[in-house]
Amino acid sequence: MPGTSLDANPRKRPRQARSRATVEAIVTAAAQVLIEQGYEGATTARVAERAGVSIGSLYQYFPNKEALIAALIERHAGEIMAIMHRALDDPASRTLADGLKAMIEAGAAAHRLDPALHKILHEQVPRVGRLAKGMDTSRQIAETLERFLRLHADELHPDRDPATAAIVIETAIEALAHKAVVERQDLLADGLLEREAFSLAASYLLRSAIR
Amino acid sequence: MPGTSLDANPRKRPRQARSRATVEAIVTAAAQVLIEQGYEGATTARVAERAGVSIGSLYQYFPNKEALIAALIERHAGEIMAIMHRALDDPASRTLADGLKAMIEAGAAAHRLDPALHKILHEQVPRVGRLAKGMDTSRQIAETLERFLRLHADELHPDRDPATAAIVIETAIEALAHKAVVERQDLLADGLLEREAFSLAASYLLRSAIR
DNA sequence: TGAATATGTGATGATTCATTCACATTTTCT
DNA sequence: AGAAAATGTGAATGAATCATCACATATTCA
Numbered sequence: 404m405p406g407t408s409l410d411a412n413p414r415k416r417p418r419q420a421r422s423r424a425t426v427e428a429i430v431t432a433a434a435q436v437l438i439e440q441g442y443e444g445a446t447t448a449r450v451a452e453r454a455g456v457s458i459g460s461l462y463q464y465f466p467n468k469e470a471l472i473a474a475l476i477e478r479h480a481g482e483i484m485a486i487m488h489r490a491l492d493d494p495a496s497r498t499l500a501d502g503l504k505a506m507i508e509a510g511a512a513a514h515r516l517d518p519a520l521h522k523i524l525h526e527q528v529p530r531v532g533r534l535a536k537g538m539d540t541s542r543q544i545a546e547t548l549e550r551f552l553r554l555h556a557d558e559l560h561p562d563r564d565p566a567t568a569a570i571v572i573e574t575a576i577e578a579l580a581h582k583a584v585v586e587r588q589d590l591l592a593d594g595l596l597e598r599e600a601f602s603l604a605a606s607y608l609l610r611s612a613i614r
Numbered sequence: 615m616p617g618t619s620l621d622a623n624p625r626k627r628p629r630q631a632r633s634r635a636t637v638e639a640i641v642t643a644a645a646q647v648l649i650e651q652g653y654e655g656a657t658t659a660r661v662a663e664r665a666g667v668s669i670g671s672l673y674q675y676f677p678n679k680e681a682l683i684a685a686l687i688e689r690h691a692g693e694i695m696a697i698m699h700r701a702l703d704d705p706a707s708r709t710l711a712d713g714l715k716a717m718i719e720a721g722a723a724a725h726r727l728d729p730a731l732h733k734i735l736h737e738q739v740p741r742v743g744r745l746a747k748g749m750d751t752s753r754q755i756a757e758t759l760e761r762f763l764r765l766h767a768d769e770l771h772p773d774r775d776p777a778t779a780a781i782v783i784e785t786a787i788e789a790l791a792h793k794a795v796v797e798r799q800d801l802l803a804d805g806l807l808e809r810e811a812f813s814l815a816a817s818y819l820l821r822s823a824i825r
Numbered sequence: 826t827g828a829a830t831a832t833g834t835g836a837t838g839a840t841t842c843a844t845t846c847a848c849a850t851t852t853t854c855t
Numbered sequence: 856a857g858a859a860a861a862t863g864t865g866a867a868t869g870a871a872t873c874a875t876c877a878c879a880t881a882t883t884c885a
Contacts, residue, residue, distance in 0.1 A: 826885100827884100827885095828883105828884090828885090829882105829883085829884085829885095830881100830882080830883070830884095831880105831881080831882070831883085832879100832880080832881070832882085833878105833879080833880070833881085834876105834877105834878080834879070834880090835876105835878105836875105836876100836877105837874105837875085837876090838873105838874090838875080838876105839872105839873090839874090839875100840871100840872085840873085840874105841870105841871085841872080841873095842869105842870090842871080842872095843868105843869095843870090843871100844867105844868085844869090844870105845866105845867085845868075845869100846864105846865105846866100846867090846868100847864100847866105848863105848864080848865105849862100849863075849864070850861105850862080850863070850864090851860105851861080851862070851863085852859105852860085852861070852862080853858105853859085853860070853861080854857105854858090854859080854860090855856100855857090855858085855859095
């Protein structure tokens with residue numbers, strides 16, 4: 404099996420404010436070092452140094468490197484999911500088209516949060532053990548979208564099955580946002596990305612063609 | 615900079631048949647070990663052992679681990695590009711819709727070539743130095759598709775710019791095929807993937823809505 | 826205040842790995 | 856055949872890295 408996964412659970416809870424700050428500093432430093440050095444170069448020693456704490460402190464709260472990265476991933480994934488939920492649960496998303504627009508904008512925003520970190524997490528972090536869980540954002544978003552599609556079944560193209568369509572659209576939108584942010588920044592000019600993504604999704608999903 | 619990249623060029627050319635077989639065995643072993651052990655677990659020693667040759671032989675032809683993986687990537691990418699070109703250059707692709715279908719089927723076929731290897735290459739191999747170059751398949755496919763779209767400009771939806779549309783479609787199709795093969799094998803049943811991908815692409819691209 | 830608890834330190838051990846090199850074996854070429 | 860070139864070998868080297876632990880400092884709380 405790829406990468407024997409160790410126990411990646413937190414070791415000890417920070418109780419005092421001082422230690423909470425330490426943990427925070429460590430995770431933030433991990434993000435920075437990861438961006439600058441890549442996954443292999445992000446050694447526990449370097450992270451601790453950047454955080455301004457000793458190695459020992461790092462191991463006080465994270466049993467190993469994998470757990471540290473897992474914490475970082477969960478923090479990042481949490482931020483993205485929050486943005487997504489806000490978009491689709493927004494009562495302003497009255498119509499299917501509105502919801503789509505909101506979702507696409509949320510996706511773009513999520514990717515712009517911290518593009519460098521997002522890129523490294525996607526490309527360089529071995530998807531192993533608990534790390535994979537944290538990255539499971541996509542499945543959750545697809546489920547949220549599926550519920551939204553069912554709510555607007557009347558506007559949905561009759562050939563579309565909500566479950567399948569949700570996966571298709573979530574996958575495509577995510578891939579587009581990722582590609583734009585990571586290697587085609589030209590698509591980010593005046594919301595070109597958002598317009599194209601909307602055209603793509605809308606023409607596939609909508610019963611009455613608004614292309 | 616992430617992952618200081620070393621000289622990843624081949625070291626020595628195999629001249630005799632015997633050594634060509636050795637190199638072949640090493641690259642094939644690399645694929646197997648990579649699949650079984652992940653990127654970190656794929657040590658040069660293990661690869662050599664699996665190939666049934668000594669460490670020394672491996673280093674005779676590959677200056678380092680990165681070069682070895684790069685060779686593997688290039689072999690895999692080459693196979694995929696070959697499939698793609700065959701599809702879009704096929705004279706049977708008379709109409710835009712036909713070409714799209716061919717391209718989508720080629721994409722699916724490419725992913726089915728060796729799904730386990732494809733997955734590991736995409737998810738676990740750091741995109742660094744020469745490794746990144748090899749992974750650049752996507753850009754090439756987008757360019758091929760763009761040319762194809764220009765050839766069929768008459769069928770193209772007037773709002774679509776060929777260059778942008780090519781990127782959008784290539785990205786979406788690739789992402790869908792990848793997702794299906796890697797984590798949604800249910801989409802592979804009776805060509806569901808291909809049908810959905812076609813609906814998505816066609817409704818976005820075509821002037822006259824064939825949805 | 827001072828005992829108990831929480832937090833912080835960094836030298837050190839143990840392990841793993843990539844890579845080299847001096848030498849052995851096989852193939853080619855004359 | 857036999858010299859030269861190609862190919863193959865694997866113990867040894869050296870450099871990283873992860874992770875521990877005995878001890879120091881800071882904070883809490885009775």
